[in-house]
Amino acid sequence: MDMNEIKEIFFQECEEQLAELESGLLKLNDGDRDPETVNAVFRAVHSIKGGAGAFGLEDLVAFAHVFETTLDCVRSNKLEPNQDVLKVMLKAADVLADLTNVARDGGTVDQARSRGLVKELEALAQGVMPSASSHHEAPAPAPAPKPVAAAAPVSPPAPSDESGFQPIPFTFDEFDGAEDVVAELPEYEISFKPRGALYAKGNDATLLLRDLSRLGEMTINCNMQTLPALQDLDSEGAYFSWKILIKTEKGEDAIRTVFEFAEWDCELEVKIAEETVDNGADEELPMIPVPFDLSSLDDEPAPAEEEHQATPASDVAAAVSAAETASNVTQLASTAARAEKREPPAAAAAAAANAAGANSALAAGQTIRVDLDRVDRLINLVGELVINQAMLSQSVVENDSNGTSSINMGLEELQQLTREIQDSVMAIRAQPVKPVFQRMSRIVREIADMTGKQIRLVTEGENTEVDKTVIDKLAEPLTHMIRNAVDHGVESPEKRVAIGKNPEGTVRLTAKHRSGRILIELADDGAGINRERVRQKAIENELIAADANLTDEEVDNLIFLPGFSTADKISDISGRGVGMDVVKRSIQALGGRINITSKPGHGSVFTMSLPLTLAVLDGMVVTVAGQTLVVPLTAIVETLQPEAAAIHSFGANHRLISIRNSFCPLIDVGRILNFRTTQANPVEGVALLVESEGGGQRALMVDAIQGQRQVVIKSLEANYTHVPGIAAATILGDGRVALILDVDAVVAASRGQVLKAEMSYAAAG
């Protein structure tokens, strides 16, 4: 894994955190005061800041920091998260999302907007607590003022006997003979007396002295006078202190940095040593190797050590290994080595014994992340498996007419297993619609702001799962519809009050599973479709005849026609010439259907029905003019055998079929697709009653039904090119390719002959 991959992970995580942030803020907005919600919101911003910092994304860090500061005020109850506060925070979340996107994809953010929000956030953080201590970066603990060498009080060193220090001479061989150079370096005198807390926090005097030794040549004097008798010894106590003389050019700051982690838990004094204290003086100090008996250390403290095997490094061990680091007292070194050797084997054994445990604990996660490519490859392979299994079944049936039952049973089991594998693999791609729904709340906020309307977005069923591809492609049409609903549907607050409605309009977004498809509803409580205006517009745009007799439902569905726009003035929000026809087309491209029901004065409901997956489809295999076609089962309402008496001619080329006392256009699929030029005899074929857009029913004429089966969808666009009237292709059990009918396109073609024109264009092109 390299940094780019981690960066990719970071942005993925940002998306999750942003979703978390938004849903948390929305919960707070709904009055949720659970501290964990506030914490989660805070953590989301904090995490983004942390990661952004690591990648040097300054803009993101800066904004996240201000945001985090304000959230911290909420977290510490200094700021009440009321609606006004949350409004700002939700906007800030939007800006944070923008900044993240810019950081990932490049581009620019609305600087004015983000600066404005920084100000608003800062005002929130300050307004409530004028001192705003948490608003400004708390200064890092200032390092102690560095004494100016010349002005530093130079006190004569206390005689060693008096202070109780006993020096341990300390020299580095490599510095021998370089005395002159070394002597010119400033020498510092450090007195260091750890408290017990230093060891309790996992710090170790030995390690501090080791680090110190890296700064330069030093002499360490360890004061062991305070070491009590063994029976009085608290193994976790701190009894020793050190006086260190060090020559370094790195300065006092470097020395203090060594003690950075420990400065709270020790007495530390660093000062420039007096000139006279040099090596010559050192030599005159009495050399007392070790005040306690080495043999006793070897034998007696050992049990004590074992008892407290993993207790904080006791002073004894610290002193001993400090000496090892610093001195040439070989006895001590060897003692230390022995003391240290006791630990590793035990630790290693424990590690080995527990390694398995650790691994299983780590593996106990609830989810794993898998590259989408891998899942897709698996899905493809399962698709091939399904096809292969179908082919196998077919050839067994063909070659072994009297079919041994064991083979047939095995095949049946294989078929069942294949189906189960397929379902399970599809489930991997299934994702809740939540992220898309969450994105919509931002859209609603923005349009509400732009239009001055008050909108409340209510979402339901956000955990409903559907194929990831569907989710990815759902955002765009949904965004457009939401914009439409807010811009055209919901009235202004004044108007709403005037007609006795709540000034705040409600947009409700719902998802649910319905018979193998996902149903997404977008309902608003606005004015509903103004049918008179829609009609007028449709007539003006020559979409319908002036005297056309349309049901309310049909009028409502006129808005999906290409080139239809009811907005008298093209607004910034839902205008731009993109109409509901584009929405409809993108829903259709997903194998979905959309329609609208509207109640004047009470609002409109858009209903989208989408397949749960784009990889397989339950289809009816039919024959048309010698060709095998697959009709998606979801489109079919019923199948029937037409009787001659039910067929009525209508105009030159059209025929109707009467079904239960109502007439329904009969569409000859073979002619629409140009499989044949003459009309088929309906009585010889089968009619498939299909639900078409706009609620009407049509009867599709096919020659025969072969059966019903699940087919794996193979894209025609990807493998060949788009063919009008055909949605995709599949491979049947006998290995032949069958085309999957695009029912809506065929129905549309039967109305306007569009398909033929398109087809000849396609043929020409």
Add this chain to the structure above:
Amino acid sequence: MKKKVLTVDDSRTIRNMLLVTLNNAGFETIQAEDGIEGLEVLEGANPDVIVTDINMPRLDGFGFIEGVRRNERFRAIPILVLTTESDAEKKNRARQAGATGWIVKPFDPVKLIDAIERVTA
């Protein structure tokens, strides 16, 4: 023997950075996603040093450090806290909870390894 580091952080990004950095520096790395998991993993992991974040769900860094320090077997382990320079108060709280030292964010591989070297033998 490779030194073993237990990292506790809820951010996937930071976890991955820690992992890459530590592995490159020759450490064996064990990871947990929050304080609770950290304490669970601790027993089997037997690390030489712990690096933990502060802001985490379920159990934050302070609680985690206290938990480690209460554990008879592991209370001597050096614990480094990932913190931000601006937050002196948090640093102090971490120290009171028993942190050994800290690594100032933004995350920097050199600083991380340096701090680990400082607190381990």
